[in-house]
Amino acid sequence: MSENSGTNKFLRIFGIDNQGRKRRDPLNVWVPLISIGLALVVGMIVIAVSGRNPFRAYALLFGDSGLIPGGSAWPREFAELLIKSAMYIATGLAVALAFKGGLFNIGAEGQFWVGAIVATFFGYWSPVAGAFGTMATALGSMAWIAQLLHGAICIILGMFAGGAWAAFAGFLYVKRGVNIVIGTIMLNWIAWFLITNWLVTGPMTPPTQTFTSGTYYVADTAKLFRIMMPTRLNTSIILVLLAAYATWFLLYKTTIGYEIRAIGHTANIGMEAPKAQGINVNRRIVQMMFFSGCLAALGGCFFILGMQYQFPNTATMGYGWTGIGVALIGQSEPIGVVLAGLFIGALRTGATSMQVANIPKTFSNIIEGLAVGFIALQVAVRYYLVKYLQRRRAHADPPAEQEAAA
Template sequence: MIVIAASGRNPFQAYGLLFGDSGLIPGGPAWRREFAELLIKSAMYIATGLSVALAFKGGLFNIGAEGQFWVGAIVATFFGYWSPVAHTFGAMYIALGSFGWIAQLLHGAICIIMGMLAGGAWAAVAGYLYVKRGVNIVIGTIMLNWIAWFLITSWLVIGPMTPPSQTFTSGTFYVADTAKLLRIMMPTRLNTSILLVLLAAYATWFLLYKTTIGYEIRAIGYTANIGMEAPRAQGINISRRIMQLMFLSGALAALGGTFFILGMQYQFPNTAIMGYGWTGIAIALIGQSEPMGVVLAGLFIGALRTGATSMQVANIPKTFSDIIEGMAVGFIAMQVAVRYYLVKIIQHRRARRDPPADQEAAA
């Protein structure tokens, strides 16, 4: 509020527009549309947040969620319009009549699965370079981000995936109607992406806390800063688990990319779609790398991004929502720092109050 007031704007009006038009508060003539847009955007943010959070649990910083998002999006686009697949499900849609939604469900599932496999494989490359060649995971994922971006935007989107009749390239072919995600609240664009990402969040939680793989991933993450002797002593195949972790992390980021195409854009545009993967890092931090926390953080960021457009009506820059997001991340970082120093202070006081046994014996 201080920042907004210092810029000469009314902070109460700004926050009223930001949260009043975010879809969080029921009521108003446009509430259904705003609520739908909130959930559509949040689904993508939650997916990339889960991707980064899962990697954090294993002690890895997957900064490549952005590139994995693009890879998932472009592969979902391809399988969404590719003639053999599109024609098959188009014919099935017509043949099924009133049950045509089954064809739409199957075609969308194929696009999502293929996109997730591609994103997971892309992230696994960075995992392989890390465990086999010692390439820092941050450097490896950043490198793959740029490779993915230029491969997609400088070749695929303006080349083989562009309709030949287009004089102005707006993007790739549009996906077939059967590839689009089923809508669940007409006449808005709200689709099954929010249900799928909640299922992914539950699956992530179950993997981490109810399976052997999840236990081993967390064990690796706990000892990442002090060495891997303890996990090795437990018989954990660290290289294999890191490869699996990166694959799963990339698949979750790619899931967000498939939502972008199949539930929102319907083609891969030739304009930049940067930001979803980077925002996933902030969401993972705000959510404390816990699946439920990531869901809540994703809804929070989705509300900010949905309501930010309305702030411009009051001549308030949309960037103020970015300031709020940055402050949220900053408070989380401060919490970690304060907790660290409090532990140090408590340990120091205990050491002074209770000297070691050998010192007592010497005295």
């Protein structure tokens, strides 16, 4: 790397300048970008092989993704992009935080839904909803205070529940040696079946409604504020950016964060160094899982309080799985996760329009999965990239010069 200060500043945002990481250098930025590029190329091939026009498809995909301003539909698409991204960034941050601590929290999915169902419950539960309803009427024009408080309570309790759900997996890991991947997968399905096949179709369904209608709707005071009126854009994107900042702050500016990273760096070799340093590793792992679960559950709260306003019976899994992709593409750095989340959100938004070209909207899953696949292949990507760079450098300056420089 040349000592160009602009480039360094750019890299520093990705957390790459620190001494300890110099070895892993700028490739950390290039690997996800190349993975996405390769994924898009393979996606193109898939479309072309199935006899459709890949250029038309991609024009639709990116044209309607909300990334490119202009056109009458743009505000709506932009709003959709941000609403979707907020949820993916939240689950992405959850997975990224655990990655930083050396754990694979594959359970963001379950934590997301636990957060969602708890937020729903406190959104409609009459003692809470009634109290805030009365408060809103009493306050009159200041009713937004009631909305702020009620929303905050729903989100805080939802996050707490999701955090507890994740912390349980962390507890099983440190106390009983249950592999975190297996433990969180099991907890995912336990949460999913308990919620969708019991709570949503049973105790939380309004008695007058049919079996398939989902839960009660949350009170108006529990809904997130809308900030761009004709569209459904709400405060979720602001909240998630704050969460990303908080995650960055926690990781890089606090003792806990330092200890989490110390655990993560040594996770494969027994964590001797942090233990010798007197870090209570077990406790930190459970705390880390708690924070991770909180972030995933935040996404679940957005899903309910910002989009659906009830827990629908038609909810489908996928937010947590996508979060894994987001965290991997973002290389587990909060800023990277935000960018990756926006990208995935854009894909999801644009993919709806691809149906015009007879391409199902799950096409975005293919791109996402391929990108994750290429990141899993990153050793190969790095290998060929370094080889390519070396060859180019050899072409650029004659070997003699290189030796003199060294």
